Amino acid sequence: MVPSFGMAKSSALKVLKLSERRSEINPNDESGLILPQVLGNIEFKNVHFSYQAGPDSEVFDNFSLKCVAGGITVLVGPPESGKSTAIALLQRFYDPVKGSVSLDGHDLKTLNIQWLRSLIGVVQQEPVLFNTSVRENIAYGDNSRFVPQEEIEASAKRSNIHDFIKSLPQGYDTSCGTMENQFSSGQKQRSSHTSALDKKTEQIVQDGLHKALSGTTCLTIAHRLSTIQTSDKIVVVHRGKVTEESEMSATKLDPNDIFEIHGSIPMAVFPEA
Structure with a gap:
């Protein structure tokens, strides 16, 4: 009985210690810029990031990406290549170790965090x-x-x-x-x-969402050809780097090549100004 109590106490103390931890990024911080107008230009510039300390744990290694305002940018690549991390950095759940993530030329760290997150809609798979x-x-x-x-x-x-x-x-x-x-x-x-739908209604809903998202900036992580085909730009992410990118108009999709993707798909959306 006594050993069991000791184990329970030890576990409870660990839980309490965890609950008392505070994020390095204060979600209730009221300081920072609130832009009078949002165009929706997003840029990841020379971003280095890791969830753990150590040279072998780096998720992003000089990751750079530009998402044009009003466009749909799709990230593709194998699992654990850093695609979901890009969405997390965009929402400022984490900050880059080096480099910057910006909105309309303003580093996200200089913006009001509550205002920033209110702009973003995220849809999970x-x-x-x-x-x-x-x-x-x-x-x-x-x-x-x-x-x-x-x-x-x-x-x-x-x-x-x-x-x-x-x-x-x-x-x-x-x-x-x-x-x-x-x-x-x-x-x-x-x-x-979201637009991950059954085959019967997928095209109808894809068309409806495409119209509804007109004028917004979308960053999507895709594993379906239907998602890729409605995009403006395709970006291949591998081992924390952008290894290839192409405008959709200049891309011929082959289900058997790099675009046969695996993974999940959140979507970040900046609304029209």
Whole structure:
């Protein structure tokens, strides 16, 4: 009994110590610039980054990338090549060890972090629905204000899920917690405003999202040819470096070459000014 208590105490102390840790990047920091207008030009310049100390653990090794305002840039490459790390740095979950990440020429470290993150929408490959209503799950995308029902329904229609929601027992008031098993993966993703959809509706939703994202800057990590084909620029990332990039108009895709990609796909979006 005593040894078990000692082990439990030791484990509890480790958990408490972990809960008391503070991020080096304060998410509640109110200082920093708020740009009067956002164009959406993103640049990673000579970025070096590692999650752990040591020369053999570097994720980015002189990583440089430019995302033009209003364009769709797709990152492709093998697992653990640094694609998801680019999204994490863009949201300032981490800062580069060397180099910089900038928005419209301003280093992200000089910008107000709350304002910066409010600009970015991220969609994961495996979305999670909160244990609340469908309406609240959709409206959660903008928690800075009350989102009227008209906007919620308009968003659902653009994502081709409005009819399904209306067929639920309580429509938009249906709890996603109690209905979790009735949502397919594709339907969950559409509730999260993503485009990884079933084959039957994928093209319809891709076209709708392409129109909805007009004027925004998108940085996508792709593993599907359909995602790549709607992009403006394809960037191949391998071992923490950009090894190749090409404008989509000049690219011929072969499913058997480098574009047969593996991995997951978050998407960062800067809205139109």
